Amino acid sequence: MFKIRPFNSTDEEYARIVEINNALWPDELNTVENLRYEDEERNPTFFFKRLIIELDYPSLVVEEPGKIIGETWCGQDQWEYDPSRYFFGLHVDPQYGQLEYGQNSISTAVMAYLLNLLNNRRPKPKLLTTHCREDKTGRLNFLKEQGFTEEMRFQDSELDVTTFDPAPFLDRVRQVKSLGIEILTLPELKTRFDNWMEQLYELDMETARDEPTTGEFTPQPIEEYAKIFNHPAFLEDGWMIAVDGGQCVGGSDIWNNKADPQKLNTGFTRVRRSHRRKGIATALKLATIQYVQQRGATRIITNNEENNPMYQINVKLGFKPRPAWLEFHKELKVKEG
Numbered sequence: 001m002f003k004i005r006p007f008n009s010t011d012e013e014y015a016r017i018v019e020i021n022n023a024l025w026p027d028e029l030n031t032v033e034n035l036r037y038e039d040e041e042r043n044p045t046f047f048f049k050r051l052i053i054e055l056d057y058p059s060l061v062v063e064e065p066g067k068i069i070g071e072t073w074c075g076q077d078q079w080e081y082d083p084s085r086y087f088f089g090l091h092v093d094p095q096y097g098q099l100e101y102g103q104n105s106i107s108t109a110v111m112a113y114l115l116n117l118l119n120n121r122r123p124k125p126k127l128l129t130t131h132c133r134e135d136k137t138g139r140l141n142f143l144k145e146q147g148f149t150e151e152m153r154f155q156d157s158e159l160d161v162t163t164f165d166p167a168p169f170l171d172r173v174r175q176v177k178s179l180g181i182e183i184l185t186l187p188e189l190k191t192r193f194d195n196w197m198e199q200l201y202e203l204d205m206e207t208a209r210d211e212p213t214t215g216e217f218t219p220q221p222i223e224e225y226a227k228i229f230n231h232p233a234f235l236e237d238g239w240m241i242a243v244d245g246g247q248c249v250g251g252s253d254i255w256n257n258k259a260d261p262q263k264l265n266t267g268f269t270r271v272r273r274s275h276r277r278k279g280i281a282t283a284l285k286l287a288t289i290q291y292v293q294q295r296g297a298t299r300i301i302t303n304n305e306e307n308n309p310m311y312q313i314n315v316k317l318g319f320k321p322r323p324a325w326l327e328f329h330k331e332l333k334v335k336e337g
């Protein structure tokens with residue numbers, strides 16, 4: 001009916017898996033360019049595998065044997081590294097949804113395939129993680145049946161910038177300015193500091209460890225970090241940086257969405273511990289909203305762990321919740337040998 005085979009990185013495969021992604025997630029469109037870049041630049045030190053699910057004989061539903069109807073992937077997270085912790089994901093073309101769950105389904109076959117693959121690795125896998133959007137009941141039921149438990153909730157939210165009123169927040173911006181803190185765009189920062197990338201790297205390595213996650217933050221070398229500045233969705237003038245004297249103390253960045261230019265994404269908003277609760281995050285967010293307005297886009301999409309104070313800052317700014325993403329874990333029994 002279907003088979004699971006290696007991904008060969010062909011143009012045709014990339015085009016098809018992006019088509020499936022976009023049919024599944026019309027609110028979160030992706031591009032071949034983004035996916036290729038992320039695959040090609042992924043640090044090979046960390047395990048990652050992408051696999052194709054395609055129609056196969058014999059089957060009643062086979063009109064086109066060899067047609068790609070889904071993809072699955074699994075790997076280790078370099079930013080939350082643990083050699084025995086793996087994530088996985090699965091996309092099935094909604095037109096073939098009848099094959100996704102139930103007896104002899106794609107989900108069951110993929111789970112067996114991945115567990116077998118990972119069990120051959122050393123050290124043996126101890127934890128399998130995955131994300132599922134809260135409105136995808138078929139997948140939620142499958143994960144629960146498989147023994148996955150919900151560990152963390154990440155709230156998606158979006159702001160309509162066309163109706164955004166900055167007035168209630170302008171006092172906060174004035175307060176930040178009165179402390180001598182400037183908000184610069186990245187092109188402005190570059191003219192100020194030759195070591196702008198080292199500055200941003202240090203800022204991010206300090207602040208990312210305070211972002212709620214289920215694993216422990218793993219700092220990466222600056223060469224790895226530097227790859228974000230060549231990502232196809234990187235927008236140089238969408239980066240707002242808070243500078244206090246000679247030091248970068250905060251930042252918030254907007255990412256492009258070439259598949260849906262009206263909707264831009266917030267990457268990471270962060271403020272050094274020494275500078276928190278002074279209104280800097282609020283001032284940075286205001287600068288990013290103004291940037292998106294000037295660019296002529298209509299919406300900003302973001303995602304925060306539900307108890308992160310950043311989520312309430314976004315709600316106060318007018319971001320409206322969308323369905324949340326849930327992180328699921330399954331402890332794997334390690335058999336010796």
Ligand SMILES: CC(C)(COP(=O)(O)OP(=O)(O)OC[C@H]1O[C@@H](n2cnc3c(N)ncnc32)[C@H](O)[C@@H]1OP(=O)(O)O)[C@@H](O)C(=O)NCCC(=O)NCCS
Pocket residue numbers: 207208210211212267268269270271272275276277278279280281282283303304308309310312313
């Ligand atoms: C979340 C974060 C960016 C907030 O930065 P900040 O500059 O301190 O935020 P602001 O000063 O603009 O806060 C505005 C309001 O939000 C609320 N708030 C901010 N941080 C809070 C906290 N830790 N606990 C409770 N409320 C908080 C308060 O109401 C605050 O106003 P107040 O200080 O007058 O009471 C910062 O804590 C941080 O860098 N955290 C680690 C990285 C992270 O998780 N980023 C978000 C993920 S994208």
